[in-house]
Amino acid sequence: MSTENPFVALKEEMDKLVVGHEEVKIALLLGVIAREHIYVEGPPGTAKTMLAEIISGAAQLKFFFYQLHRDTRLSELLGDLVISKELTETGEVIKQRVVKGGILTAEICLLDDISRAPGESLNVLLRILNERKFFDDSIPLLTAIATSNPTADEYYNEPLDPANLDRFVLQISSQGLSYGKKWDEAKEVIRLYTERPAEYQVPPRVSKEVFDEYYQKLGSVAIPEEVQEALANFVATLIEDYGCDESNSMISDRTFFVKSLKIMRSHALLHGREVCTLEDLNALKYMTAFRIPEEVFLQLDQIIEDLTTKKKKTGTGGTS
């Protein structure tokens, strides 16, 4: 990563307080640069909330934090519900309106434990995140970061269905240091907490103007033809060689042929480039954790490596 890059400051803040979890950190950075939503799933106590809080705190954006629970009501997410009575010629009319707050006025939000929300609130929430609108009004939200425990029975939550999960362009699975057998990193956490108190204050590091400047730049990051071709080959390889299909995957055209360009461009900017290279195909791994079967995801580094060393799948002449 280039040292001139303002987003390096956000990474520094995360590195100061959280050991390891490199992929979660990069996914968060790509999400805030691209203004796409991020879903982080992992077991309890693996610093998911902490990382989301750090990046939200270090970015000088209007922040909304909400811990979802089984009784979450829509008004807690959208602002206050005001009910008024009016006397008209035809009688009494009861009106209901929302004084906007929560996700309707925030620029960045943390939706902690999203899979605990009841269906009714969750559906409206996800629709607003997707459309970035509340009725006809646009909302200022740049990025929502949602966290969840793995949706297995023992965590008492419901999995988001694949179509809902697809609203989160960035998707990342975080793993604990202990079960991941990352003993050096574990020792570093122990050292960190031996030396300093647990409270943390994150200084503001990146202003809204910088976010705007980079978002402007994002659109003009060039994507050369060989990178476009490699992206098409990536999707073709997953489907033709690795058995991804509608029954086991969520490879939507929107995500892989449109949103992926933003993520690859953000990856280039994060590395101080204004032109994408084949190297930026690596950004696709921050999008695929829950979109393809786990056994394919585990081979992704190799799949990307093969593609960047030019093994053709699509292009003139069809598949090879």
Ligand SMILES: Nc1ncnc2c1ncn2[C@@H]1O[C@H](COP(=O)(O)OP(=O)(O)OP(=O)(O)O)[C@@H](O)[C@H]1O
């Ligand atoms: N890799 C790490 N580096 C530094 N601190 C860590 C790390 N992992 C866990 N911690 C500590 O553990 C605490 C728990 O993290 P946090 O509450 O963010 O977990 P979580 O993944 O959101 O858990 P839950 O799923 O229960 O909400 C952190 O506040 C931090 O003190």
Ligand SMILES: [Mg+2]
């Ligand atoms: Mg948490």
